[in-house]
Amino acid sequence: MKLSDCLKALDIFRQEGAGNPEIDDLMIDSRLVKPGSLFFCIKGHHIDGHRFARQAQASGASAIVAQDAVDVSIPVIRVNDTHRALAMISDYFYGHPSHELFLLGVTGTNGKTTITYLVQAIQEAAGINTGLIGTMGMHYKNKSIPVQNTTPEVHLIHQNLAEMKAEGAASVVMEASSNALYDGRLHGCAFNVGIFTNLTEDHLDLHGTMKDYMYAKSLLFSQLGNCYGTGQKKAAVLNVDDPASEVYKHMTASHVITYGINHSADFRAKAIKINPSGTEFVLENAGHSYPVSMKLIGKFSVYNVLAALAACSVSGIALEAMIHTVEQIKGVAGRFEPVDAGQDFTVIVDYSHTPDSLENALSTIKEFARKRVITIAGCGGDRERGKRPIMAKIAVDNSDLAILTADNPRTEDPEQILLEMEAGVTGRDYRKIPDRREAIRYAVDEAESGDILLIAGKGHEDYQIIGTTKHHFDDREEARKAIRARMNRTN
Ligand SMILES: CC(=O)N[C@H]1[C@@H](OP(=O)(O)OP(=O)(O)OC[C@H]2O[C@@H](n3ccc(=O)[nH]c3=O)[C@H](O)[C@@H]2O)O[C@H](CO)[C@@H](O)[C@@H]1O[C@H](C)C(=O)N[C@@H](C)C(=O)N[C@H](CCC(=O)O)C(=O)O
Numbered sequence: 134m135k136l137s138d139c140l141k142a143l144d145i146f147r148q149e150g151a152g153n154p155e156i157d158d159l160m161i162d163s164r165l166v167k168p169g170s171l172f173f174c175i176k177g178h179h180i181d182g183h184r185f186a187r188q189a190q191a192s193g194a195s196a197i198v199a200q201d202a203v204d205v206s207i208p209v210i211r212v213n214d215t216h217r218a219l220a221m222i223s224d225y226f227y228g229h230p231s232h233e234l235f236l237l238g239v240t241g242t243n244g245k246t247t248i249t250y251l252v253q254a255i256q257e258a259a260g261i262n263t264g265l266i267g268t269m270g271m272h273y274k275n276k277s278i279p280v281q282n283t284t285p286e287v288h289l290i291h292q293n294l295a296e297m298k299a300e301g302a303a304s305v306v307m308e309a310s311s312n313a314l315y316d317g318r319l320h321g322c323a324f325n326v327g328i329f330t331n332l333t334e335d336h337l338d339l340h341g342t343m344k345d346y347m348y349a350k351s352l353l354f355s356q357l358g359n360c361y362g363t364g365q366k367k368a369a370v371l372n373v374d375d376p377a378s379e380v381y382k383h384m385t386a387s388h389v390i391t392y393g394i395n396h397s398a399d400f401r402a403k404a405i406k407i408n409p410s411g412t413e414f415v416l417e418n419a420g421h422s423y424p425v426s427m428k429l430i431g432k433f434s435v436y437n438v439l440a441a442l443a444a445c446s447v448s449g450i451a452l453e454a455m456i457h458t459v460e461q462i463k464g465v466a467g468r469f470e471p472v473d474a475g476q477d478f479t480v481i482v483d484y485s486h487t488p489d490s491l492e493n494a495l496s497t498i499k500e501f502a503r504k505r506v507i508t509i510a511g512c513g514g515d516r517e518r519g520k521r522p523i524m525a526k527i528a529v530d531n532s533d534l535a536i537l538t539a540d541n542p543r544t545e546d547p548e549q550i551l552l553e554m555e556a557g558v559t560g561r562d563y564r565k566i567p568d569r570r571e572a573i574r575y576a577v578d579e580a581e582s583g584d585i586l587l588i589a590g591k592g593h594e595d596y597q598i599i600g601t602t603k604h605h606f607d608d609r610e611e612a613r614k615a616i617r618a619r620m621n622r623t624n
């Protein structure tokens with residue numbers, strides 16, 4: 134596409150330097166620039182991308198988009214906000230893919246990934262080809278593309294939506310992280326359905342206060358429903374048991390569908406029974422009751438299923454068919470995933486990396502624990518610090534034995550993170566084992582017949598980030614190795 138065509142996406146800009154080069158792709162990282170790239174200078178959280186304009190030119194960039202002056206000899210498009218221009222140009226460059234897809238976005242502190250998998254499974258079973266974008270990558274048909282972010286950068290979103298559409302997707306379900314909503318990574322995405330899970334403490338390093346965190350998430354709902362009469366169905370799917378829904382309800386111009394357990398809702402679960410191999414409940418919808426018996430475990434899983442059912446009802450899929458699909462789902466990788474290597478105690482790997490999710494995981498376990506509960510927990514480095522003492526307290530107070538350890542210390546000192554966690558622990562005994570591998574071995578060796586060991590925080594992750602290096606590390610593999618080693622010693 135010619136530069137002048139790309140610029141049709143912008144209403145306000147100024148071109149410095151003559152020329153109308155061909156644009157082959159859109160880039161925000163100078164290290165990835167190729168001949169023909171249009172390079173956008175983004176002011177990031179850490180670095181100002183304008184510093185790399187010359188490097189982009191040296192790598193063959195055709196033109197630059199910048200909000201500040203840059204010293205290059207290729208055409209420069211000056212705009213007020215480069216990131217916004219990136220969103221507008223990407224949407225145009227890739228042919229407005231989100232307008233032709235049934236696009237669902239999921240926001241909330243916990244449950245986003247799980248709900249995207251549920252929605253994809255329900256829609257696929259109903260014959261709606263569905264792509265997925267989220268924490269565990271971008272997936273469509275047999276293709277998987279790894280991601281750096283739960284919600285990728287805006288040009289990657291539009292590019293991948295276009296590819297999914299070209300390969301036959303009718304719908305895409307994606308996670309809308311608060312960081313991404315706030316940073317504008319979802320600008321230009323025409324969502325049909327916005328789903329809200331819950332709002333509890335996380336990411337206050339970026340958002341500052343819970344109120345600002347709540348408003349960042351509201352951006353998904355204010356993007357919905359401003360185009361009546363287009364034939365596009367739109368709905369906000371809100372959790373009535375979370376007070377933030379009351380705010381979001383007023384922020385969307387679209388239809389609202391509610392779900393919940395504690396209050397009256399369009400999709401409501403009652404008579405919930407949790408056991409070690411699944412959960413049963415009665416779904417109430419439009420005056421009818423439907424028994425549900427699923428393999429997913431816990432009250433939080435009931436919330437996720439209600440959200441997915443409510444969201445998929447927008448496409449008109451029959452409720453009985455949706456329930457049938459949900460009942461077949463075995464689980465989502467790293468979310469309450471059992472590890473069975475023939476041991477006589479239970480091991481559960483779970484991606485609970487927030488206070489609320491850890492509390493939920495432990496309260497679910499308590500529903501069926503007959504003997505001791507052993508918990509391994511850590512907190513990520515270069516992430517919100519306020520949650521550290523809270524998570525440590527939850528782990529220690531709700532376990533017979535808690536082991537505090539490292540979880541992606543990144544550029545922070547793991548010992549310092551542990552000290553901040555320990556500040557929240559009062560009066561009860563716990564162990565501190567900074568090396569996560571050692572912590573897992575210790576816990577496995579301590580476990581006795583019938584105990585439950587929860588390894589929290591990393592779920593599906595197959596790495597431990599130390600400094601800026603990703604080392605291979607998988608809680609499920611480590612648990613298996615530790616169990617085998619223990620069995621070999623005792624045999
Ligand atoms: C703190 C934060 O949000 N960072 C995101 C942000 O990067 P940044 O603002 O730090 O970028 P920067 O390093 O300052 O660089 C500025 C610009 O210079 C460019 N650059 C930089 C170096 C160079 O040599 N050449 C060059 O061109 C960069 O490509 C960038 O365009 O923009 C990048 C591109 O979109 C993101 O990948 C990056 O996510 C980092 C990896 C991250 O850890 N983000 C977390 C906090 C996050 O967003 N998490 C949420 C999930 C949360 C949840 O699920 O609960 C997510 O959606 O992933």
Ligand SMILES: Nc1ncnc2c1ncn2[C@@H]1O[C@H](COP(=O)(O)OP(=O)(O)OP(=O)(O)O)[C@@H](O)[C@H]1O
Pocket residue numbers: 241242243244245246247248268283308330331433434436437467468469483484485486489490491493494592
């Ligand atoms: N509805 C829910 N309410 C509270 N906790 C939940 C809920 N669903 C899942 N969890 C807990 O949160 C963990 C993470 O779940 P999931 O990956 O689905 O959330 P997420 O919102 O995608 O997280 P991330 O912000 O890292 O992308 C799970 O392992 C489980 O412990």
Ligand SMILES: N[C@H](CCC[C@H](N)C(=O)O)C(=O)O
Pocket residue numbers: 283486512513514516540541590591594
């Ligand atoms: N999406 C979350 C994932 C946290 C996972 C945990 N293992 C950690 O590294 O803190 C984040 O980026 O904050």
Ligand SMILES: [Mg+2]
Pocket residue numbers: 245246247267268269283308
């Ligand atoms: Mg996720």
